Amino acid sequence: MYRFLLSWRWAAIALLAALLIPTMVELGFWQFHRHQARVARNELITQSLTAAPVAFDTVSKPGYAVPKDLTWRTMSATGQYDTAHEFVVRGRTEPEGSSIGYFVVTPLRLADGAGSVLVNRGWVESGEDATTYPAVPAPPAGQVTVTGRLRAEETPGSGIKVRGKLPDRQFQLISSTQQAELTGLPVLGGYLELASSAPGQGDSPVVLSEPDHSSIGPHMAYAVQWWLFAALVPVGLVVLARREAHEDAPAEPAPEPVAV
Incomplete structure (x- = not known):
């Protein structure tokens, strides 16, 4: 039933999946490291300002x-x-x-x-x-x-x-x-x-505000998204293979009519 998995088409699909999974995992870690850098930057700014x-x-x-x-x-x-x-x-x-x-x-x-x-x-x-x-x-x-x-x-x-x-x-x-x-x-x-x-400046230029050191940005959410995408690739392969196997399965013969 799953002999089609040995075809060139499925070999190409498997190769693409093998490339996508580590790429998505690496992109997730890239965003995670950006999250860590942003947190460390915010902590440093907070310590410096206080x-x-x-x-x-x-x-x-x-x-x-x-x-x-x-x-x-x-x-x-x-x-x-x-x-x-x-x-x-x-x-x-x-x-x-x-x-x-x-x-x-x-x-x-x-x-x-x-x-x-x-x-x-x-x-x-x-x-x-x-x-x-x-x-x-x-x-x-x-x-x-x-x-x-x-x-x-x-x-x-x-x-x-x-x-x-x-x-x-x-x-x-x-x-x-x-x-x-x-x-x-x-x-x-x-x-x-x-x-x-x-003493104070009186009529002065517009004083610049402190840097924003509270927001951590969306990087952690992006990291989780990339890892979820990587986990969904093998799930998608299984679903696709089962669907194709079901479509290629021979149709069951219709039952013969019963004489009355």
Whole structure:
């Protein structure tokens, strides 16, 4: 009855199933590992954001590359804003919105003389046109203590497109290396994404919100789906084989009429 399983057609079906099952299992593990990475990232962000602030210059120095395990770490810095070297970063989206504008980055000259820290003070709308410097609220005068999140240098390799020459004081990257080369001043590696300031900023740019560290995404559900698909392949083969066997079975002869 199942002699058809030895046909070339069923050999091809079996080969396809043999390829599909391990592929689906591997795709399931790929999604599972993405789930694990997302959970680990969320835990790291939570620990970093809830940790007591540490002084920026005890961690960073000029040329310092921020490691992944310190990204989002709560940092503080005390000094005076250097508005003469303030700049904006183009093509940035408003927090929790869709408007495109600028990030305002103002160097903070540290009180201990260790150099400057780039402080992303937040978002402002675009000016009248792409060549006009936007209206930027002034930072607090005098000595301030700022607290925020440590961020790594932005580079063209991080997916940000860098095109041509830009208007004065407009950039496409937040880069301490770039600013140090342009200004000739010592700038500590990485930058601070502002969360709070003492004294307060008053009329300030739109302060950026914390990263979402609660959602784990759909990766675990996708992993389970792929594994279910892999388990259904042999079930489907059995169902298909039984159906074909039933269709190929010879029909039973009809019973002869009984004479009355």
